[in-house]
Amino acid sequence: MTKDDxxxxxxxxxxxxxxxxxxxxxxxQTNELLNLLRIFELESEIKLENKSIFDAGSGSGHRITxxxxxxxxxxxxxIDISEKSLSIANKLKKLKKLQNIEFKKYNIMNxxxxxxxxxxxxxxxxxxxxxxPEKGLQMLSKTLKDDGIIFLYLYGKLGGHKxxxxxxxxxxxxxxxxxxxxxxxKLVRDLDLNKFDYGWNIxxxxxxxxxxxxxxxxxxxxxxxxxxxxxxxLFKKSNLYxxxxxxxxxxxxxxxxxxxITNDKKLPILQTNIAEKLKTKRSLSCYESLNLKDRLRIIDxxxxxNGYTVIGLxxxxxxxxSNKRIKRNFIKIK
Numbered sequence: 001m002t003k004d005d006x007x008x009x010x011x012x013x014x015x016x017x018x019x020x021x022x023x024x025x026x027x028x029q030t031n032e033l034l035n036l037l038r039i040f041e042l043e044s045e046i047k048l049e050n051k052s053i054f055d056a057g058s059g060s061g062h063r064i065t066x067x068x069x070x071x072x073x074x075x076x077x078x079i080d081i082s083e084k085s086l087s088i089a090n091k092l093k094k095l096k097k098l099q100n101i102e103f104k105k106y107n108i109m110n111x112x113x114x115x116x117x118x119x120x121x122x123x124x125x126x127x128x129x130x131x132x133p134e135k136g137l138q139m140l141s142k143t144l145k146d147d148g149i150i151f152l153y154l155y156g157k158l159g160g161h162k163x164x165x166x167x168x169x170x171x172x173x174x175x176x177x178x179x180x181x182x183x184x185x186k187l188v189r190d191l192d193l194n195k196f197d198y199g200w201n202i203x204x205x206x207x208x209x210x211x212x213x214x215x216x217x218x219x220x221x222x223x224x225x226x227x228x229x230x231x232x233x234l235f236k237k238s239n240l241y242x243x244x245x246x247x248x249x250x251x252x253x254x255x256x257x258x259x260x261i262t263n264d265k266k267l268p269i270l271q272t273n274i275a276e277k278l279k280t281k282r283s284l285s286c287y288e289s290l291n292l293k294d295r296l297r298i299i300d301x302x303x304x305x306n307g308y309t310v311i312g313l314x315x316x317x318x319x320x321x322s323n324k325r326i327k328r329n330f331i332k333i334k
Contacts, residue, residue, distance in 0.1 A: 007131040008081065008107065010179070010221035015082035017181060018215040019060040023084075023208050025091050030062040033124055034070055036151070036247070036309060039256070042267065044323035046149075049073045051119040054143055056108055057126030061089025064122070068101040076101035077115070079108070108139045117145045124153040124309075128224045134237045137312075141239040147316035150240070151309065157225040159250055159306030164225065166193045167218050184219045185211055193218060228296040231310060235333055241315040242332040245296065248272065248305035255303070259295040259329050261288055277302050292331060 021030060037048055051074045055064040058078030068076045078101060080086050089103045106115070109130065121140050130136040140150060170187050177183055188194050194214055226234070228245070235243045245257040256271040261284060265271050274295075278284050287298060311326060321327060 007222045008109065011129060012081045013179070014181065014215060014219075014221050015059070015080075016084045018212045019082065019085040019088055020212050020216045021062055021209070022060055022212060023088065024206070025088060025095060031066055033063040033122070034066045037067060038070075039267065039269065040151075040246070040311075040323075043325060044321060046321070046323075048120065051075075052117075052145075053077075053120045053122065054115065054118040055079070056121060056123040056140055057129075058085070058089055058103060060085045061092045061103065063124070065089065065092045065096055065098060065101065068098050069096055072100060074100060077118075078103045079106035079115075081105065081107050108136060112139045112143050115143050117148070118143050119145055119148055121148065121150040124151065125155075127152055128155045128226065129220065129222055131222065133224055134234060137234060137238045141312065144314055146314060147320060148314050149317050150312040151246075152312065154231065154234075154308045154310060155223060155225045156248070156305035156307050157227045157230065158300060158304040160225045163217060163306070166191075167220075169193075170218055179221075181215050181219055185214050188214050188218055226308065228293070228300045231308060232293065232331065235310075235312060235331075238312065238333070240312040240333060241318050242330055243310055243312045244326045244330040245308055246311045246326065247309040248303060249307040250303045250305050256325070257299075257309075257329060258325055259292060259299060264324070272299055272303060274299060274302075292329070 040046070041048055048071050051071070053067070053071070053074055053076045055076065055078040058064050058080050059082070061078060064076060064078050068074070078089060080089070080103070083105060086103050086105055093101055093103065109132065121143055123136075123140055127133045127136050127140075137152075144150060169191070170184055170193070171178060173187055174180065174184055194210065231243070231245070247254060247256050249255075253270060256267070256269055258272055259274070261275055274287060275284060278287055287295065290298070313321065313330070318327075318330065
């Protein structure tokens with residue numbers, strides 16, 4: 001078994017016992033992905049109805065079935081490596097009486113030729129768990145149509161530092177029992193580390209849902225964390241025209257991302273605002289003279305994101321895009 005296969009198997013075994021975000025079909029509070037896509041629609045005037053949408057790493061399907069329920073005229077394909085997670089996803093599909101979504105067991109690291117081409121690809125909180133995220137993004141970009149768009153959610157390195165320290169504490173205490181998730185959960189609770197002050201899903205209605213979140217955040221078999229420099233390197237190895245950071249999470253708050261000083265906020269949603277942080281004319285003047293990548297790094301260091309929502313675009317998609325905020329924060333690769 002190769003190293004990649006070994007990591008895939010560990011992740012698969014983990015989600016078999018602890019499907020994420022929930023082993024239950026009764027979970028609420030899973031509209032984060034739908035809200036993100038609706039914001040994108042409002043800002044960009046690109047409609048997501050009548051689109052083909054591919055969700056790479058659907059997990060238990062809670063988020064993507066909500067999206068499929070809303071965009072009834074679009075077609076959806078959701079894949080995952082976990083049979084247990086997919087069984088829950090298919091139960092949700094049946095409960096919601098959805099006819100526009102299909103789930104299948106699939107590992108994108110083995111190639112994507114049989115999947116087809118899509119208008120939109122979603123990979124939210126998944127790429128950073130792959131054995132080779134660069135290869136994963138390359139594979140995903142091959143599934144895009146000529147004017148396709150990809151959405152990623154990646155863990156943040158700066159805001160995730162404390163979580164990584166806690167994760168290391170548990171890992172050392174587990175010693176040779178690192179795959180003993182039941183015991184790991186007990187250690188997390190013993191040390192009162194189950195305080196989730198970061199990320200998307202901090203809501204849970206029962207112990208099983210909290211257990212799934214503990215495992216995903218503090219006992220996960222494999223993960224990579226990113227800052228803006230790492231994101232740039234990740235996309236440089238892709239086949240895409242370029243990318244833009246669409247939003248960040250910092251603590252439990254979510255922000256639309258904008259590196260400009262003249263913040264033309266159009267929606268009643270939190271947005272990064274460098275003028276509120278630097279404040280003086282001198283510091284703002286220095287900031288204004290920077291190139292976009294250096295501006296991104298300043299925002300990185302000030303906000304310390306624990307997660308990034310990133311949009312990758314083909315050239316045709318970029319040329320069609322009307323969203324001014326994305327365009328002024330867009331970094332071209334090719």
